[in-house]
Amino acid sequence: MPSDFVGVGVVEVSPQRHPAVGKRKNRHLMEKEPQSSRSHERWAHFRFSVIGALLAAPPPRGQLQSQLQELALKKWRHPISGEWICFGLSTIERWYYKAARSKEGPVDVLNHLLKAAGNPRLLTASLIQTLCEHAAGNLRLLMNMANDLLAAACHQEREQIDEKLYFEVFALDPKPSKKS
Secondary structure, eight states, X not given: OOOSEETTTEEOOOSSOOOOOOSSOOGGGGGGSOTTSOHHHHXXXXXXXXXXXXXXXXXXXXXXXXXXXXXXXXXXXXXXXXXXXXXXXXXXXXXXXXXXXXXXXXXXHHHHHXXXXXXXXXXXXXXXXXXXXXXXXXXXXXXXXXXXXXXXXXXXXXXXXOXXXXXXXXXXXXXXXXXX
C-alpha cells in the first residue's frame, strides 16, 4: 500500500481520495523546534517551505499555475499546532507572488542566513557580492556555492571565507593533484 506521506511535513492528497487524518497527533515533528521560536518566524519558515522550490527554480513558462495547484492539493503540517491542514490555491499564489516581488535580494537573503546562523562575518562583503553576481538571482545556486565554500573552509579550518577561497574552489583550471 503506497504511503500518503511525502517528506516530513506534507501529505499528498489525490483528487479522487482524501486520506483520513489519524486521531493521534504527531506533535513530535513540531517539538524539534525550540519553544522560544516565535510564531511569525515559524510561519515565515513554513511559507518558504511551501513555495521555496518554486522561487529557487522557477517553472517553465506556462507551468506555474499547475505547480501552484499541485501545492494546493497537498496537506501540510500547521507550523504552530502541528495539525494537518490544506491551503487554497489563492493563498499559495499570494505567498508566491509576494515573495517573488520582494525587494529583498540575494545579498539580503545571504546576510540574513549568516546572521541567523550566528556568524554574520563568516563571508567577506566582497565575496557575498561575487557570489550573488555569479548566482544571477538563482537562490539554489547561491546556496549550493555557499555550501561548497563552507565545506572547503571547514576542511582548511578557516575562520572567515574570502574571495581567495572562492577562486580555489571554483577555479576553471584546477591544479592537478600531486602524486606521491
